[in-house]
Amino acid sequence: MSGGARRVLEAWSLGVVKYGEALQLQERLVADRKAGRVGDLVLSLQHPPTYTLGKRREKAERNLLAPEAELRALGAEIHRTERGGDVTFHGPRQAVLYPILSLRPLGLGARRYVEGLESAMIQVAALHGVTARPGDPGETGVWVGDRKIGAIGVRISSGFTWHGLAFNIDPDLGYFEHIVPCGITGKGVTSLRREVRDGVELPGDEVIHDQLVRCLGRTLGFTDVEFRDDSECGDMIAAAAARQS
Numbered sequence: 115m116s117g118g119a120r121r122v123l124e125a126w127s128l129g130v131v132k133y134g135e136a137l138q139l140q141e142r143l144v145a146d147r148k149a150g151r152v153g154d155l156v157l158s159l160q161h162p163p164t165y166t167l168g169k170r171r172e173k174a175e176r177n178l179l180a181p182e183a184e185l186r187a188l189g190a191e192i193h194r195t196e197r198g199g200d201v202t203f204h205g206p207r208q209a210v211l212y213p214i215l216s217l218r219p220l221g222l223g224a225r226r227y228v229e230g231l232e233s234a235m236i237q238v239a240a241l242h243g244v245t246a247r248p249g250d251p252g253e254t255g256v257w258v259g260d261r262k263i264g265a266i267g268v269r270i271s272s273g274f275t276w277h278g279l280a281f282n283i284d285p286d287l288g289y290f291e292h293i294v295p296c297g298i299t300g301k302g303v304t305s306l307r308r309e310v311r312d313g314v315e316l317p318g319d320e321v322i323h324d325q326l327v328r329c330l331g332r333t334l335g336f337t338d339v340e341f342r343d344d345s346e347c348g349d350m351i352a353a354a355a356a357r358q359s
Contacts, residue, residue: 121220123336124155125327126347127320133164133193133204136212139351140276143214148274154220156278156330157212158323161204163190163289168199168267177201177294185292197277199254199267201293207305208285209323211330212278217270220335224270227334231279232256234330235264238281241325242316244309253301256281261304262295282306283322 128136136159146152165185167175177200178185182192190203204210211234217227232248235256239246246256246263256264264281284307295303307316316322324341331339 121336122338123331125341126157128159131159133161144276147214154215159210163205165192167194167201169196180292197267197269202265203289205285207283209281213275215275218273230333231266233333235281237329238325242310258309261302263304
């Protein structure tokens with residue numbers, strides 16, 4: 115990126131979106147990004163209770179600790195995906211970011227991109243007095259001690275990204291008891307709510323979502339973040355759907 119150039123990251127704040135709908139939207143937007151119809155953007159949202167399995171299917175299946183019927187009885191959906199990583203859980207009070215980016219103009223390779231996702235979550239934890247760190251070798255995501263607070267599962271195709279990160283604000287951690295999160299045994303799962311000091315009040319989820327987006331944008335080299343409201347997002351989602359149909 116040339117010195118002084120303005121590089122804008124659009125942030126689409128979508129609220130709660132079913133996993134399958136978010137996946138279809140990502141597929142449309144990746145195609146649009148490759149064709150130059152949209153710029154770099156990030157989807158900021160939460161999911162209803164959902165278990166997702168990465169592309170290493172056999173290993174991920176082994177890390178489901180309950181029959182699928184039992185998981186569905188909990189009110190959770192199950193999706194098999196083409197992202198990296200193992201099995202994880204998404205649900206309310208968990209911030210999910212799906213960046214749709216072209217890495218080459220940013221001067222980023224896959225490793226530096228993933229490190230940027232980790233850094234954004236570590237920075238947000240620090241804003242609330244929590245010291246987080248990247249995983250040890252063989253451990254993905256972001257950790258507080260030996261407890262995982264943030265997961266990463268990405269897909270990169272010809273230098274374009276989709277899928278992304280999940281940062282635990284205050285989800286129901288009981289859902290994680292039915293899986294081996296990210297296929298890493300002997301470690302726990304935590305949340306920002308559990309790790310902040312006694313007496314510390316967290317802001318609303320939407321504030322933490324925006325902090326995460328801004329930290330990600332800054333870490334990846336964007337000069338500005340432009341947030342889109344619900345009405346703008348609805349128009350853009352409809353336009354993306356019309357182009358794919």
